[in-house]
Amino acid sequence: MLNLWRKIRRTGRVAEPAPPRSDEPALAAELGGSVQIRHVDAGSCNGCEVEIGSAFGPVHDAERYGARLVASPRHADALLVTGPVTRNMAEPLRRTYEALPEPKFVVAVGDCARNCGVFAEAYGVAGAVRDVVPVDVEIAGCPPRPEEIVDGLRKLTGR
Numbered sequence: 001m002l003n004l005w006r007k008i009r010r011t012g013r014v015a016e017p018a019p020p021r022s023d024e025p026a027l028a029a030e031l032g033g034s035v036q037i038r039h040v041d042a043g044s045c046n047g048c049e050v051e052i053g054s055a056f057g058p059v060h061d062a063e064r065y066g067a068r069l070v071a072s073p074r075h076a077d078a079l080l081v082t083g084p085v086t087r088n089m090a091e092p093l094r095r096t097y098e099a100l101p102e103p104k105f106v107v108a109v110g111d112c113a114r115n116c117g118v119f120a121e122a123y124g125v126a127g128a129v130r131d132v133v134p135v136d137v138e139i140a141g142c143p144p145r146p147e148e149i150v151d152g153l154r155k156l157t158g159r
């Protein structure tokens with residue numbers, strides 16, 4: 001136990017230095033800088049999930065900007081949606097969106113979520129995220145880098 005404590009003390013903080021805050025007002029200003037987020041994989045290849053995991057890990061630490069992942073849409077202020085929306089996921093995505101209390105926001109992560117990306121016109125794809133639910137923030141990239149995901153989340157929290 002003592003060794004672990006010494007190691008923690010020696011290592012210190014590993015998070016990247018915080019980039020400066022944008023002058024733009026927060027999209028979710030009414031939430032006071034704290035946004036609870038439910039992630040929905042609507043048909044992703046899981047590349048975007050790897051980067052989301054990294055964005056919330058100790059190096060990029062999205063939680064220090066007020067973004068926090070939660071397990072239920074009923075506890076969430078925003079959805080973080082990845083992938084093109086497959087036919088099987090269109091209705092669950094719609095229902096998950098409806099389960100969020102007002103005010104609610106949607107962040108589409110990755111090119112598939114924005115415009116179906118490499119899966120455009122695939123037989124199992126119903127459309128992009130904005131074809132199923134309203135989208136407030138889009139984060140480009142295949143997959144987007146963790147810094148870009150954190151940047152998109154900061155647009156919501158304003159921190």
Ligand code: SF4
Nearest residue numbers: 045047110111112142
């Ligand atoms: S944007 Fe790229 S990494 Fe993300 S789900 Fe689509 S193919 Fe996968």
